[in-house]
Amino acid sequence: MAQGRLTTLSFGDSQQEGAILTNVDALLNWARKNSLWPLPMGLSCCAIEFMAAATARFDMARFGAEVARFSPKQADVMIVAGTMTYKMAEAVRRLYDQMAEPKWVIAMGACASSAGMFRSYPVMQGIDHIVPVDVYIPGCPPRPEMLINALIHLQKKIETEKASSGLRITSLLGAGKDS
Amino acid sequence: MDGVMNWLTQDRVGSALVKVLLVGNVAPMLVAFLVWLERRVAAWAQDRMGPNRVGPFGLLQSFADLIKFLLKEDVLPGHVNKAMYLVAPCLAVIPPLVVLALVPFADRFAIADVDTGILAAFAFSGIGVYAIALGGWASNSKYALIGAVRASAQLISYEICLGLAALGVFIVAGTLRLEDVVKMQADGFTIHGETLHGISKFFDWNIVKQPIGAIIFLIAAFAETNRTPFDLPEAESELAAGYHTEFSSMKFALFFLGEYVAIVAMSSLFTTLYLGGWTLFGVENAFEGTTAQTLLQILIFLAKTMCVIFTFIWVRWTVPRFRYDQLMDLGWKRLMPATLAWLAATACVVAFLK
Numbered sequence: 001m002a003q004g005r006l007t008t009l010s011f012g013d014s015q016q017e018g019a020i021l022t023n024v025d026a027l028l029n030w031a032r033k034n035s036l037w038p039l040p041m042g043l044s045c046c047a048i049e050f051m052a053a054a055t056a057r058f059d060m061a062r063f064g065a066e067v068a069r070f071s072p073k074q075a076d077v078m079i080v081a082g083t084m085t086y087k088m089a090e091a092v093r094r095l096y097d098q099m100a101e102p103k104w105v106i107a108m109g110a111c112a113s114s115a116g117m118f119r120s121y122p123v124m125q126g127i128d129h130i131v132p133v134d135v136y137i138p139g140c141p142p143r144p145e146m147l148i149n150a151l152i153h154l155q156k157k158i159e160t161e162k163a164s165s166g167l168r169i170t171s172l173l174g175a176g177k178d179s
Numbered sequence: 180m181d182g183v184m185n186w187l188t189q190d191r192v193g194s195a196l197v198k199v200l201l202v203g204n205v206a207p208m209l210v211a212f213l214v215w216l217e218r219r220v221a222a223w224a225q226d227r228m229g230p231n232r233v234g235p236f237g238l239l240q241s242f243a244d245l246i247k248f249l250l251k252e253d254v255l256p257g258h259v260n261k262a263m264y265l266v267a268p269c270l271a272v273i274p275p276l277v278v279l280a281l282v283p284f285a286d287r288f289a290i291a292d293v294d295t296g297i298l299a300a301f302a303f304s305g306i307g308v309y310a311i312a313l314g315g316w317a318s319n320s321k322y323a324l325i326g327a328v329r330a331s332a333q334l335i336s337y338e339i340c341l342g343l344a345a346l347g348v349f350i351v352a353g354t355l356r357l358e359d360v361v362k363m364q365a366d367g368f369t370i371h372g373e374t375l376h377g378i379s380k381f382f383d384w385n386i387v388k389q390p391i392g393a394i395i396f397l398i399a400a401f402a403e404t405n406r407t408p409f410d411l412p413e414a415e416s417e418l419a420a421g422y423h424t425e426f427s428s429m430k431f432a433l434f435f436l437g438e439y440v441a442i443v444a445m446s447s448l449f450t451t452l453y454l455g456g457w458t459l460f461g462v463e464n465a466f467e468g469t470t471a472q473t474l475l476q477i478l479i480f481l482a483k484t485m486c487v488i489f490t491f492i493w494v495r496w497t498v499p500r501f502r503y504d505q506l507m508d509l510g511w512k513r514l515m516p517a518t519l520a521w522l523a524a525t526a527c528v529v530a531f532l533k
Contacts, residue, residue, distance in 0.1 A: 031246035034233045056226040061218065064230045064240050071420035073254055073427035076247070100427040101252035 025162055032076070032102065033155040037067045039075030039099065041092060043082030046109035046141040050081045053144035060148055063155070072098040077154065078131070079147070083111035085122045089130055096131045104134045104158075106150050109141050116140055198290045202279055210439040211241035217492050224496040244432075251428040256318075259425060263317035268430040271310035271437030277303045278444040283358045285457045285476035296357035297349070300448060301342055304403065307441060308334040311405075311422045314434065318425035326421030329411050329503065336510040337402035337409075340395055343518040347392035347525045348385050348452050360385075361456030365463075386453040391521045393453045395514055397490070400445040402510070405438060406491060408498040409506060446487035447480070454483050 042050060053060045060066055069075040072095045084092060096105065107127050110116030113136045115125040127133060134157060135150045215230065215238055222229025230237035255261070278300045283289035293299050308331055315327020349355055352363045364383045386393045402409040413421030423434045450456060457463055457476035466472040501509070 027246065028250055031243045031250075034240070034243040035247040059222070059227040059229075061222055062228050062231050062237075064233065064237070064243060066218070066230075069420065071424045073425065074420065074423075074431050076251075098254075100254050 029159050029161060033158040034064045036063070036065045036077045036104070036151060036154065037069050037075050038065060039070070039072050039078045039095065040068050041078050041080045041082075041095065043080065043084055043088060043092075044111065046081035046112070049141045049144055050079060050108065050147060053147045055144075058144040058148060060144075060151060063148070063151055065151055072096075073100055075099055076102070077104040077106060077134075077151075079106045079108055080112045080127050080131075081108040081141075083115070083118055084124050084127050086124055087122070089124050089127075092127065093130045102161075104154055105131050106147075106154065107133045107136045108147060108150070109137060109139055111140075112136075113138065195290055198288070199280070202284075202290060203276065206276060206279055206440055206443060207436065209443055210436055211245065212238075213439050213442065213488060214241045214244070214435075216489075217495075220489070220492045221496045224493075248428050248432040253429065254427040256425055258319045260317040260319065263313045264425075264430075267310050267314035267317055268426065268433035268437075269310075270313065271307065271434045272440060274303045274306040274310075275437060275440040275444040279440070279447065281357065282444070282447045282451055283361060283456060284447075284480050285473045286463075287358070288473060288477065289358065292358060293356070295355045297345060297355050297360075297448075297452070300357075300444075301338070301345075304441070304444065305334075305338060307403075307437070310434070310437065314426065315422040318422070320425050322418045322420075323422050323424045326413055326418045326424070330405065330422060333402055333405075333409060333411060333506060333510075336507065337399045337514075340510065340514045340518050341399035341403060343515075343522055344392045344396040344399060345452060347389045347522055350522070350525050350529055351385065351388055357451050357456075361451055361458060364455040365458040383458075384453065384455045389453065389521075389525070391517065392525070393449075395518050395521070396453065397449060398514065400449060401491065401494060402506075404441045404445055404491070406442070407495040408501050410495075410500060411503055411506060442488060442491050443484070446484045446491065449487050450480060450483045454487070456480060456483075 040047065040050060052058060054066055054068075065077075072078075076099075078096060078099065080092065096103070105127070107113045111118060111123075112127050113133075115123045117140075119125075124130070135153050137146050137150045139146055218240065219229040219237070221227075230240040233239040233243050255264070280290040281293055281296045281300045281303075283292070289296075291299075311330040311334075312327050315323040315325075315330070318324070348360060352360045354360060354363070364385055405413065413423070418424070423431050426434060457480040459479045463476045463479055464472065465475060
C-alpha cells in the first residue's frame with residue numbers, strides 16, 4: 001500500500017487523545033451513523049424482506065439508509081440477505097474487499113448467520129467465516145422491523161467507535177490504496 | 180447599505196469576485212437542501228416518511244452524508260488512468276457552476292454579463308459531457324464505459340433539441356443577452372420591441388409565447404442533467420452505478436454534486452428564458468433603486484427556480500426509465516422534428532408581425 005508521498009499524520013492510537021479529537025470522533029460518528037448507505041447483497045429470500053424494509057410500511061429512509069448503492073466503493077454497510085453458497089462466497093468477499101473504509105456488515109437471517117437449515121455441502125456455515133459481521137439478525141426470514149432494529153443497533157455500535165483512530169492525512173497524490 | 184448594492188451591481192472586478200463568492204457558496208448550500216428535498220419528495224411520492232432523524236425534518240441529512248464522504252477511504256484502483264480519474268469529478272462540478280455565473284439573478288446582478296450569454300451557457304453545459312466520458316473511460320471498467328458511451332450519445336442528441344428550443348426565444352427576443360431576454364419579458368407582449376396592446380401582463384412570459392418550445396426545452400433539460408426518465412447513464416438495474424461505478428468517497432460525491440448543480444443551472448436557465456427571470460408583473464420594482472429591490476428580485480428568481488427544481492424532482496419520481504431505443508426515438512424522431520416545425524412557425528409569425 002502506497003504511503004503519502006510527502007507526509008503521513010496519524011491520529012488516535014499512537015497519540016494522547018485530546019478534547020479536539022473527541023469532538024472529531026463525535027462529529028464523524030454522527031455523520032457515519034446517519035448515513036449508512038447499504039450495499040444490498042441479496043442472495044435469496046431474505047432479500048425480499050430487505051426490499052420490503054424500503055417500502056412505505058417500514059421505510060428505512062427515515063434513518064438515511066435508503067440510498068442503496070450497487071457499486072461497493074460507494075456503500076457503507078453490506079447487508080448479506082440470504083443463503084451463501086461456497087460458489088457465492090468468493091464474490092461476497094471480493095465485494096467486501098472493494099468497499100471503502102469504514103465499512104460494516106449485517107448478516108440478515110438464519111442462513112447468513114449460521115446457514116440455518118442448510119447443513120449441506122454447498123452452503124457456507126455462516127458468512128462470518130469470510131467477512132467480519134457487526135450485527136446478526138435471527139429469523140427465517142426476519143421481518144423488516146428486525147432489519148431496522150439491526151440498523152439502529154449498528155448506529156449505536158458506530159457511536160462507540162473511535163472514528164479518528166483510522167484517520168490518516170496524506171498528500172493528494174499518494175493517498176489511497178493500490179488494489 | 181444601498182452603496183454596497185450599487186457597488187455590487189456595477190461591472191467591476193472586485194464586485195464580480197464578491198458575487199463569485201456569494202454564488203459559489205450559495206449554490207452548494209442549495210444543493211445540500213436539494214438532495215434533502217429530493218429524498219423527502221421521493222418519500223412523499225411513494226407514501227413514505229423520508230429522512231427525518233437528523234435535525235428538524237431531517238434537514239441535516241445532506242451534511243451527514245457530506246461529512247461521511249469527506250472522511251471515507253479514497254480508493255484509487257490500480258487499473259485506472261490516474262490523471263483522467265482525478266480530473267473527471269472536478270469537470271463534473273465546474274461547468275455547471277460556470278453556467279450559473281452567466282445567469283442574471285437580478286437587474287445588473289449577473290457575475291459575467293456576456294452579450295452572447297446563452298451561447299456561452301450552452302457551450303459550458305456541453306463540456307459537462309466530458310466529465311462523464313472521461314470518468315467512464317478512465318475507470319477502465321465495462322459498466323463505467325457503457326454508462327459513459329450511453330451518456331455521451333444521449334447528451335449530444337438532446338443538446339440539439341435544447342439549443343433549437345431556446346432558439347425560438349431568441350427569434351422572439353432578437354437578442355442573445357440573458358438580461359435583455361428577461362427585460363423583454365417584462366415590457367408587455369412585444370415582438371422585436373413593438374408592443375401589442377390589450378393583452379394582460381401575464382402573457383409577457385416566454386412560456387406563453389413559446390409553449391411548445393418551453394416543454395421541449397424542459398424535456399431536453401431532464402435528459403441533459405441525466406434525470407429519470409433519462410437516467411440511462413447510471414441505470415442501476417443494468418450498469419451497477421454507471422459511469423461513476425469505480426469512484427468512491429469525495430470523488431463520487433463530486434459527481435453527485437455536479438449533477439445537482441447542473442439541475443440548479445438548468446432550472447435557472449429555464450426561469451430566465453421562459454419564466455421572466457427576476458420579474459413578477461411589476462412587483463420586482465417595488466423598492467425602486469434600493470438594496471431591497473435587488474434582494475427582492477433575487478428572492479423572486481430563487482422562488483421561480485425552486486418551482487422548476489421541484490418539477491425536476493416531481494417528474495423523476497413519477498415517470499419510469501426509458502429503454503435506450505425509446506430514448507433515441509424520442510430525441511431524434513419526435514422532439515427534433517417538433518422543434519424544427521415550431522421554430523419555423525415562430526419565424527413565420529415573427530416575420531409576419533414585423
